[in-house]
Amino acid sequence: ATVEVLFPAAVMSTVAMSNGELAIVCGLWAQFWTQSNGASQYRTIDAYSLSNSAPYINTPYAELYSGALNDYQLAAQKAVTANDWSYNLMITVMRAYTFEVLVDLFDRVPYTEALQSATILQPKFDDGYTVYKGLIAEIDAALSKDFRKGSHSASQIKTDFVFGGHGNANFADQMDNWEKFANTLKLKMYLRMVNAKPSEAEAGIRGLYQKGAQFLNLGAGLNVFVDAPDKGNPFFEFEGRRLNFNNLRASYTLTSWLSKNSDPRASAFFGAANPVPSIHQGDYLIGNNAAATPVIKATDPAWLISEAESYFMQAEALERYFGGAGAKALYDKAVTTAFAQVGLAPGALITAGGAYEYPSSGTLDQKIEAIIVQKWASLFGSHALEAFFEQNRTGYPKISPVYSKDPAYVPGQLVYSPNGATGAGNFPRRFVFPDVEKSRNTNTPAEAPIYTKVWWGK
Amino acid sequence: QNRTITGTVKGKEDGLPIPGVSVKLKGTSTGVATGTDGRYAIRISSANAILEFSSVGYAPQSVAVASKDVIDISLGTDAKTLGEVVVTALGVSRAKKTLGYSSTQVSAEEINRASPTNLASGLQGKVAGVDISTTSGQPGGSSKVILRGFSSISGNNQPLYVIDGVPVNNTRPGGAAVVNSIGDLTDNYDFGNAANDINPNEIESVSILKGAAASSLYGSRASNGVIIITTKKGKAGAFKVDFSSSAALTKVSIVPDLQDQYGQGFSRANNIAENGSWGAKLDGQMRPWGSEVDGVRQYRPFSAVKNNFKDAFDTGKEFNNNLSFSGGNEVSTFRFSYGNVYSNGILPGANDTYKRNTIGLSGSTKYKAISLNASVNYVGKNTRAPRTGTPKSGVGTTFYEDILQIPVDFPIRAFEDYKNKYYNVDGYFSAYSQNPYYSIYENGATFKSDRVYGNIDAKFKASDWLSFQFQQGYDINNIVDKIWDAKSAATPGSWAGGGNDEGAVRKPNVGDVVEGSEKYFEFDSKLNALFNKKISTDIDVNGLVGFNFNDRGSRVLYTGVEDLAIPGFYHIENSPNNPTSTQSSTQRRLFGLYASATIGFKNYAFLTLNARNDWSSTLPVQQRSYFYPGANFSLLLSEVYDLKSANISLFKIRAAYGKTGSDTNPYSIYNTLTKANINMGYAQINFPIDGVSGYTISNTLNNSNLRPEISTETEFGAELKFFNNRLGLDISYYNRVTNDQILPVASAPSIGYNFRVVNFGKVRNRGVEIALSGTPIKTKDISWDIMYTFTRNRNVVLALPDGLNKVVLKSAFDAQLVARVGQPLGVIEAPVAKYDPQGRIVVSANGFPLQANDLGAYGNSQRDFIMGLNNNFRYKEFSLGFAIDYKKGGVFYSGSADLLNFVGNSANTLFNDRRTFIVPNSVVEVKNNAGQVIGYAENTKAITESNVFAYYYTDLARAIAYKSRIIDKTFIKLREVTLSYTLPGKIAKKIGAERASVTLYGRNLFTWLPKENRIIDPEVSNLGNDLASEFGEFRSGPSTKNYGLSLNVTF
Incomplete structure (x- = not known):
């Protein structure tokens, strides 16, 4: 095995999960889309009725460990043996990203004892905080190496789906971008800790800025997909090519917000004129036959951290710890980038008096809400996973006290599914432990109800 | 004293001549075989000669010649005697009496009695x-x-x-x-x-x-x-021809028993393009059915079709010549x-x-x-x-999966005319399934x-x-x-191409x-x-x-x-x-x-x-x-x-x-x-991607310390x-x-x-x-x-x-x-319902039974x-x-049962005549502020008529749905x-x-x-x-x- 064949396979494995079925599930919970009334594939998700053996829990869990993480581990060993610190950084960042997805979904996962098949067959679970600290330390260690030393051949650069530019990137740019990716990932992880470990979050973020850390000014993601069977964007391959978009329909939660704001992204997201015909979230037993289908194409890129996401995070960091100077500019840039993702421009929406104008004079909470709600909308598509996490972290978009059919409903607020099995107001906050682990590892912790927040949750 | 002994060998049971019987002079290599008429002739040189008669399937016999010139004998079949010879390991024939283990021998005749092909x-x-x-x-x-x-x-x-x-x-x-x-x-x-x-x-x-x-x-x-x-x-003996x-x-043997009370539809709504029998009660009146093509629908009595499933099949033919x-x-x-x-x-x-x-x-x-x-x-x-089974999604369809989804009031066999405008790709009534005959012919x-x-x-x-x-x-x-x-x-705008009452388009x-x-x-x-x-x-x-x-x-x-x-x-x-x-x-x-x-x-x-x-x-x-x-x-x-x-x-x-x-x-x-090849369940991502090949460590960890398996009996x-x-x-x-x-x-x-x-x-x-x-x-x-x-x-x-x-x-x-x-x-395990200490079934906020934390055993x-x-x-x-x-x-798991339940064709879906009901003997959990269960209260949330179908499927009724699909075998x-x-x-x-x-x-x-x-x-x-x-x-x-x-x- 060589790093050159292991690394791209592992990266694709991470992306196929994070931007595939997990994005579908989390997009249902972030209320971008809902279960179609003409099909039943995702009803259990919209009904918050999770089974330990559900494929959308087991497949990603098993693939991320035995597909992605196991390959990263062997690739890292090979890179270290060869003193190839560039691949080492790339691998370490991707490994950290992958572990973070897992621990954010499950709250606790095996980390310190994971991936040691020769000695530990039933790894203990680590709490999220331990995993986070470990991952940040791993990234720091990789950054401390001389990863700019040497160079990569064009065919090696091509194995970097994230920044390799199909083999056309230059090695120095490639490494600059990986460093930015590493910093932005750390920023993301510190921001996740603002509720549970506020001082550590602050210290970490201040530390990044003090060192003059550069953050992503381009999207970190894969743009290698073509419209051919088994070679397209994972979300499209799953829901589109194989399930023919029979299941997902526009959610009234998102479409009512787009409509209220006359947001031109409505037609880009759903291929229908604003207001987009939609189904109230979770209302699949009644539904609306004319509801629009989300538009996700085979050739869409799959983001790990999108460019807009990077700016939204920086804006939040500036508001939280640096008095907000420059936050508006980053917010405006973020919204503009988010629109540009779908080939549009916000125009008057972000200028004074516009619906998305930055609340410069508002409270911190109002500012954070503006940032996160815009971020939420920007994560539509195969990056929906992050929208679910960020709602859990910040509480934005807000939870609606009434169902969306109620006249008092405020567009864009999340509603509790009418078929919900968890009891009113108990929104899903985490996955249950997968049967593939639970039945084979006696160290699997006792189950918490899925409406229990994860360690960093609000 | 050279002379020739002659005779006929016949079967003891049927008295018919036996050809090919070996007749040997004991202690020598001299031997002949009987002809088709069972007759033999052998030369002997001593009056003390003993003739040995043997043939597979018959008990051997020895006869002292003495002064006889003609020796006719009857051989008894060998099936249940001590002399029975069986084939043992490595093709060695051994007397059955010497075997210290059970050995069963079955003859050609017993195997071929009903002309099996295998x-x-x-x-x-x-x-x-x-x-x-x-x-x-x-x-x-x-x-x-x-x-x-x-x-x-x-x-x-x-x-x-x-x-x-x-x-x-x-x-x-x-x-x-x-x-x-x-x-x-x-x-x-x-x-x-x-x-x-x-x-x-x-x-x-x-x-x-x-x-x-x-x-x-x-x-x-x-x-x-x-x-x-x-x-x-x-065998030694005359030329033999067997024909x-x-x-x-x-003919088809066991087919599912379908319900005969409710017709096409889903969720009590009579949406015409639906692939199930969750519609109105059958009343026998002439009513339109199936798709509307060129503005016209077909008519037939609104009643369950008799022998519908059986008639979907033909009578097959089998010829076996040897x-x-x-x-x-x-x-x-x-x-x-x-x-x-x-x-x-x-x-x-x-x-x-x-x-x-x-x-x-x-x-x-x-x-x-x-x-x-x-x-x-x-x-x-x-x-x-x-x-x-199930076809690869988006690629093809399967006869058996589609036939299970046809409403009970639709004549299945009519669909064999799969190029007819009402039954073809465009005109087939359902946008959610395909004409089953299409997949077997195409x-x-x-x-x-x-x-x-x-x-x-x-x-x-x-x-x-x-x-x-x-x-x-x-x-x-x-x-x-x-x-x-x-x-x-389906052609866009055609019935299955979105021209139906639900605007549903069949997955191409x-x-x-x-x-x-x-x-x-x-x-x-x-x-x-x-x-x-x-x-x-x-x-x-x-x-x-x-x-x-x-x-x-x-x-x-x-x-x-x-x-x-x-x-x-x-x-x-x-x-x-x-x-x-x-x-x-x-x-x-x-x-x-x-x-x-x-x-x-x-x-x-x-x-x-x-x-x-x-x-x-x-x-x-x-x-x-x-x-x-x-x-x-x-x-x-x-x-x-x-x-x-x-x-x-x-x-x-x-x-x-x-x-x-x-x-x-x-x-x-x-x-x-x-x-x-990254497996996502329904779909996958396969390398090479973007001109790069990817290899992954096999998900199975092999073992260089394996020992042989040993069975002891x-x-x-x-x-x-x-x-x-x-x-x-x-x-x-x-x-x-x-x-x-x-x-x-x-x-x-x-x-x-x-x-x-x-x-x-x-x-x-x-x-x-x-x-x-x-x-x-x-x-x-x-x-x-x-x-x-x-x-x-x-x-x-x-x-x-x-x-x-x-x-x-x-x-x-x-x-x-x-x-x-x-x-x-x-052991077959599947979700089971949660019960309170009094044995009442616990339901969730939506009125459907809650699933117990662990899977339960349904049998083995x-x-x-x-x-x-x-x-x-x-x-x-x-x-x-x-x-x-x-x-x-x-017990066994039936994937046919799960589909028949889902589409409402199964006879067990008639519970409570499909009317609104509260799950019998059900309770809800009462929780304190910390979310702990502190008691149980009577459940008042009903499963409404339009939602009854969900009571038979794994999404909402997962806790009980497996009862009807794990069956006594x-x-x-x-x-x-x-x-x-x-x-x-x-x-x-x-x-x-x-x-x-x-x-x-x-x-x-x-x-x-x-x-x-x-x-x-x-x-x-x-x-x-x-x-x-x-x-x-x-x-x-x-x-x-x-x-x-x-x-x-x-x-």
Whole structure:
């Protein structure tokens, strides 16, 4: 095995999960889309009725460990043996990203004892905080190496789906971008800790800025997909090519917000004129036959951290710890980038008096809400996973006290599914432990109800 | 004093002349054979001469010539006498009395009574300790044969098939390709297992070795028992022609019982494009139905269609013709045979067919001390099979999955006119399913194999007590198969293209074509030294020492492409996409050294000792040699004591102890990389991507410290015959423990692997086999033979590795087939409801039952017992026979039931007449602020009429839905009924025949199922023919029954 064949396979494995079925599930919970009334594939998700053996829990869990993480581990060993610190950084960042997805979904996962098949067959679970600290330390260690030393051949650069530019990137740019990716990932992880470990979050973020850390000014993601069977964007391959978009329909939660704001992204997201015909979230037993289908194409890129996401995070960091100077500019840039993702421009929406104008004079909470709600909308598509996490972290978009059919409903607020099995107001906050682990590892912790927040949750 | 003795040899029972009987002058090599008229003439030179008459199937007789010139004798058949000879391990014939283990021999006649096309169906219900299922109604479909229970958790549980001393391949095609790759056909196409290639008409007899003591000389592959097949050979005597021909009709046997109260619709709304019967109550009025095409809908009474499901199928045809020529003299013999099977199954048109041509040629010759035998067999097979299970999403459709979804008030058979504007791709009523007939006429799979097997066997008799044997066997199979799915998409705006009342558009299928090639080879060489020596008047020893080399492997290559450019042209290049290929190659070798000796004392006590050592290429170097011994003992009490006064003609007790060692699948030692095909469930991402190739560490962690598996078996038994052999009892008890099984055990993915190959634990099978045979009536004109078999096997998993409490063997949705310590292998677990301490069902906020935290057991796949009953009445030339097979107990998962529940076609969906109801005896949890349950309150949340359908599916009603899809698998089948008429010898002679008979037969004519199972024959499975298939079926086709007529003539 060589790093050159292991690394791209592992990266694709991470992306196929994070931007595939997990994005579908989390997009249902972030209320971008809902279960179609003409099909039943995702009803259990919209009904918050999770089974330990559900494929959308087991497949990603098993693939991320035995597909992605196991390959990263062997690739890292090979890179270290060869003193190839560039691949080492790339691998370490991707490994950290992958572990973070897992621990954010499950709250606790095996980390310190994971991936040691020769000695530990039933790894203990680590709490999220331990995993986070470990991952940040791993990234720091990789950054401390001389990863700019040497160079990569064009065919090696091509194995970097994230920044390799199909083999056309230059090695120095490639490494600059990986460093930015590493910093932005750390920023993301510190921001996740603002509720549970506020001082550590602050210290970490201040530390990044003090060192003059550069953050992503381009999207970190894969743009290698073509419209051919088994070679397209994972979300499209799953829901589109194989399930023919029979299941997902526009959610009234998102479409009512787009409509209220006359947001031109409505037609880009759903291929229908604003207001987009939609189904109230979770209302699949009644539904609306004319509801629009989300538009996700085979050739869409799959983001790990999108460019807009990077700016939204920086804006939040500036508001939280640096008095907000420059936050508006980053917010405006973020919204503009988010629109540009779908080939549009916000125009008057972000200028004074516009619906998305930055609340410069508002409270911190109002500012954070503006940032996160815009971020939420920007994560539509195969990056929906992050929208679910960020709602859990910040509480934005807000939870609606009434169902969306109620006249008092405020567009864009999340509603509790009418078929919900968890009891009113108990929104899903985490996955249950997968049967593939639970039945084979006696160290699997006792189950918490899925409406229990994860360690960093609000 | 040279003179010639003449005479006629006739059968004791029927008085007919017996041709080909060997007549030998005792103590010399002089011998002749009887002619077709049973006559012989032999020259003798001494008045003290003794003539020995022998023929297979008859008890030999010796007659002193004295002064006689004519010696006419009658030979009695040999079936139940002490002199019975059986074929044992390595093709060695031994007197049955010397065996210390249970051995069952079944004759050609018993197997072929109802003209089966394969051996397994000819054995069903006839042998104790053997569980045989026909896993599909597809002509040429697979058989599952399990001897003394399942013992391997994920390996192979099928017995080893040995033909004339040589092991042959029994692979099921499509299983060798990489799992989930395009060549993995396991759940979707049944092209039959290779043992079904053997033409049962070529079989002289079958010997079934069930236990380790009996089978261990075969080594590694015999741990699940051995089926030893002896083929027909030419015999010294006149030229003989055998001809048999049969023609049968095939009909569908068990079809689901559907509800007849509610018509098309879903959720109580009569949306016309819905694929289910959740609509309005049927009222018998003329109403429009189905799609609207050109503004017009069709009319028919709004009532359930009678026999709807049954009428969806055709009556199939099956022809089975066999012709053979044989003959020979004292020096050489030959036999040539040709067999042809043509079967067109129950699907309309020639869309499920099985064609098989078999040619066999065998011969033997002798020169001085050397004798040579050789055989070559060719099997040409051509099969067309429909897909079962679930198709690859977005590519094709499956008949069985679609037919289950047709509303009960729609006439299924009308849809066969699949080009009609109401039923075609555009006009088919449902946007959620496809016309089932479209997929059988437009999609398909063909399979063609050319297989050659046989052996060359040379014997050299070095002295009167020692001979040497060299045998070289071969089995080579070349398979090509092809699968295609039509490209189909409803025209936009047409009924199924969005022009329906729901605006739903049917998922287009892009079509595909897959070309596969599978090659299998096996070469088996043996060198034996055989000895047979009388040491003293009381003691004799016979046995063998030998060496075996086995080399076998496979080459499998599949290439496929999705999305056809030109519809209907099924060619790999016909696509804008690049084809993808998957490949696997295996080769394994094994050396074995073995020895066996039987010591006989005074002809009533026999002790056999055997041992074998194997060296297998599939095990780590340091562990590849393994040794396993065995011993068995038989004592003929009826020879020691005179039991005649007690009417006991035979009383034999036996005991055996044996081990079998077993290696593993090739390539289980070192870790491997595999091409990265990232599986997402319904979809996948396959490398290369963007011109980059990706490889991933295999998800199975191999093991370089593997040890061989060892099974240990102890067996006790007794054989009794009473009243001059009119009543017989054969009883065995066995206890087999399979230890150190080598298998990939599911592991926690967090270790980096989903499976680990390990040696672990134990599975124990214990059981009792009883065979009771009797001949209540036996006169010249009337006879009645009856045989009853009873088998009870109990298996239990004694240990699982690493403190695991279960190992999942197979799953469907949330249901799992698992191994649990202390439980039988194959417990079926699925979601169960939560109950409060008072036993009331707990429902969630939405009114549907809450699921308990852990899966619950619904039973296991193991049977309580199996019984077989065989009867044969003869009155003069007529005989009437039947065989009944009763398998009691066990449960299975039905994927057909789950779909029938989902669409509201199943009879159990009529609960409460589908009106609004509150789940009976239900409560809700009362929680405190911390979210802890502090009590229970009455549930007031109803399941509304429009939501009743959800009560039968796994999304909202997961906690209770599995009750209706995990079903009792008990059944009783009338396996065979035969009525034969044998032409009296004189009449037969007039048409130049020696024997002629006509038989009316039926196979599986009647099946009785318990009330709970209104869905499907529990024998069918599209999950292979091993342990995984014990889980049940996933939208498999129905089983079938046959009626036919056969003619057998010997010239």
